[in-house]
Amino acid sequence: MTGTTPLELDLYVNGERRPANSGARYESRDPYRDEVWATAPDGDASDVDDAVAAARAALDGPWGATTGSDRARLLRRLADLIERDADRLADLESRDNGKLVREMAGQARVLVSWYHYFAGVAETMAGEVVPAGRNDFLVYTRHEPVGVVGAIVPWNSPLLLMTWKVAPALAAGCTLVVKPSDHTPVATLVFADLVQEAGFPPGVFNVVTGNGPAVGQALAGHPGVDKVAFTGSTGVGREVATAAARNLNGALLELGGKSAQVIFADADLDAATNGVIAGVFAATGQTCMAGSRVLVHRSVHDELVKRVVHRAETIKLGDPREADTEMGPVANRVQYEKVLGFLTSATADCATVACGGRPAGLGGLFVEPTVLTDTRPGMRVVDEEVFGPVVCVLPFDDEDDAVKLANETPFGLAGSVWTKDVHRAHRVAGRLKAGTVWINAYRAVAPGVPFGGYKISGIGRENGTDAVREYTETKAVWVELTGNTRDPFKLG
Ligand code: NAD
Secondary structure: OOOOOOEEOOEEEOOEEEOOOOOOEEEEEEOOOOEEEEEEEOOOHHHHHHHHHHHHHHHHOHHHHOOHHHHHHHHHHHHHHHHHHHHHHHHHHHHHHOOOHHHHHHHHHHHHHHHHHHHHHHHHOOOOEEOOOOOOEEEEEEEEEOOEEEEEOOOOOHHHHHHHHHHHHHHHOOEEEEEOOOOOOHHHHHHHHHHHHHOOOOOOEEEOOOOOOHHHHHHHOOOOOOEEEEEOOHHHHHHHHHHHHHOOOEEEEEOOOOOEEEEOOOOOHHHHHHHHHHHHOHHHHOOOOOOOEEEEEHHHHHHHHHHHHHHHHOOOEOOOOOOOOOEOOOOOHHHHHHHHHHHHHHHHOOOEEEEOOOEOOOOOOOEOOEEEEOOOEOEHHHHOOOOOOEEEEEEEOOHHHHHHHHHOOOOOOEEEEEOOOHHHHHHHHHHOOOOEEEEOOOOOOOOOOOEOOOHHHEEOOEOOHHHHHOOEEEEEEEEEOOOOOOOOOOOO
């Protein structure tokens, strides 16, 4: 594709393609080739106004009258179209963010299960008859769509993280304005074609792109948006929550992490080594759930480091589109500089570089898979999210020490426990302050399993039946049963 004309895509608003109101466009770069490969509209607040108005009108139109079964049918149709186009979507995502086509194709295929799962939820979602403690009323609840959802998405897994919002919000009967990351506008804009082909009415799903924070800011603080759903960094998450709160709107926040992989002396070290590699080098470490702190019992510390270093040194870096590549570049130059800055700070803090620690010198934005030992809390690289292929290894002496170290972070997204002792496995899983804990595994997700963060890693949960509740208001309906005239001056 080198040297070919960049793809040129338009916004998707009210079921139509159109440029930004300003006419401005910006460039999206392929991080592997370090070249412009697409351009997208550089939207602004006026484009957000248009998209929110379209989303509102759709709620007031035929979409607002759909049943759960109607919506399930559309969601299933969309699932089939995604399945049909999975390879193409994966390829677009990989061009935008440099992640392996293998990884993105896997993600595109599992997206299908998300739409089927939430189709099932749409069909079966029910209120309940509530025991009000009296015979003169029948009380029941209805779960009604919250309204217009503003969905703001990062660059690392654009379609998957968008889907975690879009599938439950559509199941609930909401409409959406989606704002993909400025670094990865393409797959989301193309995805809109599938939404249209599936038959969703105009205005139900809208996409506004833009370079820089303007579109996200306009969406988060828009008075016409009823719920903001955000995935991204903790810093921006705070701004988004503040903007939404000014409108007294709720914000669902999926934020950063600094997750601990806790490896006990009795663990299967081959499996744990594989888990460490999966946790922090898969996806070039650019995943919110990266297992970036490895806590290992002192008695097996050196052996584990030896195995992890051996595997890290044999990771095949290269073209994300080649089937045998194991690690692609960092997704964009800003992130690349950030990762290199962490490596500089680690050596300044006297961490030992067991392997990696440098740009990989392949052209593009490659960083060597990096294992740091002699690290401790208080070092920047241990305390902050790197979002790159860098793992810190810290020894511990006993279970209490391990749990204390694991929880010694303001983040609380995920974690793992590696041990053959079933008692310890469940005990420690219960003690970790994190929204997801894997036992003898890492980095598994499913549409029916809640995902989200404790502490500064987020508010609310995506996935699972509870995710739909994030997009509904609960209404209590009181039905008077006696037909008698009631005392107007008495409560109840
Ligand atoms: P980011 O916070 O910089 O940007 C996220 C989105 O917000 C982008 O679309 C961006 O354009 C937009 N944005 C930027 N400034 C804004 C503002 N002031 N108001 C509104 N929107 C604004 O994050 P990123 O660099 O795109 O992604 C990496 C981060 O995302 C990491 O911290 C990672 O941990 C986090 N993440 C979390 C999860 C999760 O589920 N918890 C999943 C993936 C990524």
